[in-house]
Amino acid sequence: MSEFTGNEIIHQYLRHNKKFPHVLCPGCGHGIVLGSLIRSVHSLALPKDDVVLVAGIGCSGRLAVYVDFNTVHTTHGRALTFATGIKMANPKLKVICIMGDGDALSIGGNHLIHAARRNIGITALILNNNIYGMTGGQCSPTTPEGAWSMTSPFGQMEKSFDVVELGAAAGANFVARGTVFHIHNLDRIVTRAIERPGFNLVEIVSPCHTQFGRKNKYKSPVDMYRWIKKNATPLERYNELSEDQRAGKLPLGVFVERDVPGLEERYQALKEKLMEGAR
Amino acid sequence: MSANGKKKGRKALFAQGNEAVVEGALIAGCSFYAGYPITPSSEIMESMAQKLPSRPEGVFVQMEDEIGGLGAVIGASLAGRKAMTATSGPGFSLMQEHIGYACMVEAPLVLVNVMRGGPSTGLPTSPAQGDVQQARWGTHGDHPIIVLSASDVQECLEMTVTAFNMAEKYRTPVILLLDEITAHTREKIFVPPVEEFEIVNRTTPTMPPEWYKPYEETVRGVPPMPPLGSGYRFHVTGLSHDINGFPTSRPDEVVALMDRMHRKIDQFLYQVQIVREIECADCEVCVVAYGSVARSAELAVTQARGQGLKAGLLKLGTLFPFPRRALEKILGHSRAVIVPEMNMGQISREVKRVNNGRAQVRTVNRVDGQIITPDEILKAIKKV
Ligand SMILES: Cc1ncc(C[n+]2csc(CCOP(=O)(O)OP(=O)(O)O)c2C)c(N)n1
Numbered sequence: 001m002s003e004f005t006g007n008e009i010i011h012q013y014l015r016h017n018k019k020f021p022h023v024l025c026p027g028c029g030h031g032i033v034l035g036s037l038i039r040s041v042h043s044l045a046l047p048k049d050d051v052v053l054v055a056g057i058g059c060s061g062r063l064a065v066y067v068d069f070n071t072v073h074t075t076h077g078r079a080l081t082f083a084t085g086i087k088m089a090n091p092k093l094k095v096i097c098i099m100g101d102g103d104a105l106s107i108g109g110n111h112l113i114h115a116a117r118r119n120i121g122i123t124a125l126i127l128n129n130n131i132y133g134m135t136g137g138q139c140s141p142t143t144p145e146g147a148w149s150m151t152s153p154f155g156q157m158e159k160s161f162d163v164v165e166l167g168a169a170a171g172a173n174f175v176a177r178g179t180v181f182h183i184h185n186l187d188r189i190v191t192r193a194i195e196r197p198g199f200n201l202v203e204i205v206s207p208c209h210t211q212f213g214r215k216n217k218y219k220s221p222v223d224m225y226r227w228i229k230k231n232a233t234p235l236e237r238y239n240e241l242s243e244d245q246r247a248g249k250l251p252l253g254v255f256v257e258r259d260v261p262g263l264e265e266r267y268q269a270l271k272e273k274l275m276e277g278a279r
Numbered sequence: 280m281s282a283n284g285k286k287k288g289r290k291a292l293f294a295q296g297n298e299a300v301v302e303g304a305l306i307a308g309c310s311f312y313a314g315y316p317i318t319p320s321s322e323i324m325e326s327m328a329q330k331l332p333s334r335p336e337g338v339f340v341q342m343e344d345e346i347g348g349l350g351a352v353i354g355a356s357l358a359g360r361k362a363m364t365a366t367s368g369p370g371f372s373l374m375q376e377h378i379g380y381a382c383m384v385e386a387p388l389v390l391v392n393v394m395r396g397g398p399s400t401g402l403p404t405s406p407a408q409g410d411v412q413q414a415r416w417g418t419h420g421d422h423p424i425i426v427l428s429a430s431d432v433q434e435c436l437e438m439t440v441t442a443f444n445m446a447e448k449y450r451t452p453v454i455l456l457l458d459e460i461t462a463h464t465r466e467k468i469f470v471p472p473v474e475e476f477e478i479v480n481r482t483t484p485t486m487p488p489e490w491y492k493p494y495e496e497t498v499r500g501v502p503p504m505p506p507l508g509s510g511y512r513f514h515v516t517g518l519s520h521d522i523n524g525f526p527t528s529r530p531d532e533v534v535a536l537m538d539r540m541h542r543k544i545d546q547f548l549y550q551v552q553i554v555r556e557i558e559c560a561d562c563e564v565c566v567v568a569y570g571s572v573a574r575s576a577e578l579a580v581t582q583a584r585g586q587g588l589k590a591g592l593l594k595l596g597t598l599f600p601f602p603r604r605a606l607e608k609i610l611g612h613s614r615a616v617i618v619p620e621m622n623m624g625q626i627s628r629e630v631k632r633v634n635n636g637r638a639q640v641r642t643v644n645r646v647d648g649q650i651i652t653p654d655e656i657l658k659a660i661k662k663v
């Protein structure tokens with residue numbers, strides 16, 4: 001670890017020619033994720049030039065503009081497709097994707113399962129706030145059953161996605177869940193996701209108090225963080241609980257860890273074989 | 280355009296238009312293909328899948344859909360590659376949001392659309408030219424775009440090289456429209472050696488990274504573009520942005536961006552508007568055509584001349600920006616213009632706009648998936 005701590009590290013990575021303040025609401029979890037991402041990149045001593053941060057559209061998508069990496073703010077739901085092109089074009093780059101839950105699971109759901117299936121060397125961070133934040137609080141594929149949103153004024157009737165199960169089933173190399181309340185744990189998970197080969201998926205529970213909390217019995221950001229604190233359970237402990245005890249609990253930790261090389265690596269191996277044959 | 284096909288050192292090839300596109304792309308330096316298969320464009324993808332992996336830099340990825348295909352191509356372009364994708368009607372419709380994104384971030388790339396009958400899944404294996412206005416206006420917002428067409432297999436090869444050159448030179452997506460006849464007809468073509476082509480590569484910055492402003496005004500209106508990861512760190516966004524690439528909604532900055540985006544192409548109209556004039560110098564009746572229809576038109580004009588009629592053909596290589604000057608020159612001495620197209624009249628709109636009531640404008644349209652024959656065009660020439 002370095003001699004810098006906290007803000008000192010962050011300041012080295014923010015864009016000073018970008019006009020602040022940022023667009024996030026006070027109490028939003030997304031800024032904490034950006035901090036975690038920066039600390040992870042820093043602890044891995046990755047040169048800024050080697051990092052490409054690709055973001056979708058949503059409050060989460062806006063994060064890319066503030067950090068001094070190569071940053072690409074793409075279209076809603078398609079960040080992973082751009083990232084695939086970038087990684088395949090230049091496998092030396094560390095490609096990290098930041099997406100919202102609406103972004104990654106709804107409009108971008110197809111791209112997510114195929115990026116995982118392909119197991120391409122990308123780190124995908126899904127910032128799950130259970131709602132469409134930027135567009136004013138419509139329900140997302142992770143809005144819990146019964147929860148209120150602008151488009152489920154009588155309570156969400158559909159079942160929500162479990163990001164972790166989805167990623168694991170689709171074939172991601174590494175699947176983990178963290179929260180913005182458990183920062184040290186989050187830093188460790190994000191660091192691991194960035195350094196590993198293949199497709200690494202991290203669901204990050206990052207509350208949106210403005211659009212979700214306010215209308216769903218969490219009157220303040222603090223209430224939301226209290227909810228996370230109360231229900232978050234390390235995976236090992238969660239696995240020991242009975243079916244009944246698990247209700248409402250949020251298991252955290254690493255769910256899948258495989259070591260399949262990324263698509264770009266396997267593709268490189270094929271190329272070498274073919275070009276050998278041509279010689 | 281080069282290649283009359285007679286010189287030495289040229290490889291003869293019996294190929295279809297789709298394969299010629301691939302030959303052209305590889306000559307131009309294309310090293311990245313991503314897409315999703317669809318008739319009648321699939322041979323482009325299949326041929327790329329075969330050829331790219333064994334080339335030193337070549338990358339081929341089959342994506343989950345066309346939106347992903349163009350997204351990956353834009354990503355690869357930002358990472359410094361000459362990249363392309365190909366599709367047909369429904370896939371082209373899906374790509375529209377990303378075409379706008381590519382215009383906005385000024386990503387050079389080539390998109391081939393082998394048009395098929397529509398709307399919707401329409402006529403999958405029949406020729407059509409129904410996507411002309413979609414190519415111009417399919418994505419939202421105002422934006423310049425370069426749309427090219429080719430009418431035979433040799434032209435498919437050469438136009439693809441031209442498409443890449445224009446994309447790189449003007450930092451813009453270039454759309455190449457083909458129809459099924461051009462794409463699937465097999466003909467003998469000549470593949471000139473690479474040295475015979477002028478190959479354009481994008482301008483990369485030479486200043487120190489801390490001086491670089493990614494969307495700064497330049498003499499040509501085209502800012503230099505470094506590959507991602509080369510030490511020039513900047514922000515790319517589809518939002519309206521200032522010269523530093525950061526989002527802005529300040530009217531003066533938004534207007535400056537829009538102005539430059541249009542100007543970088545408008546000030547080079549003479550370079551981007553490719554047309555061929557056949558018997559046009561003294562024509563009284565001018566046929567304006569593109570794609571495989573232009574071949575029928577050429578025969579019709581020859582036959583008309585044989586019968587003593589002063590007919591000519593203005594063959595459009597570039598559809599947009601619409602080659603207004605070339606048409607205006609001919610309108611000066613033509614009493615009638617005939618526009619045959621395999622659609623309900625998508626280029627004839629442009630012709631009528633430029634004509635502005637001067638000459639008689641007649642259209643010959645087919646939307647039944649059938650070819651427009653020389654006879655049909657000859658009949659129209661005789662009628663006016
Ligand atoms: C094609 C398209 N459809 C819809 C939108 C509108 N839109 C912008 S952000 C967004 C949802 C954002 O929610 P999420 O991805 O969960 O991110 P958050 O804002 O909550 O971080 C939507 C629907 C868009 N920009 N593009």
Ligand code: SF4
Pocket residue numbers: 023024025027028029030059060129133134207208209210211
């Ligand atoms: S709307 Fe929600 S997600 Fe968006 S910035 Fe505010 S708190 Fe964060």
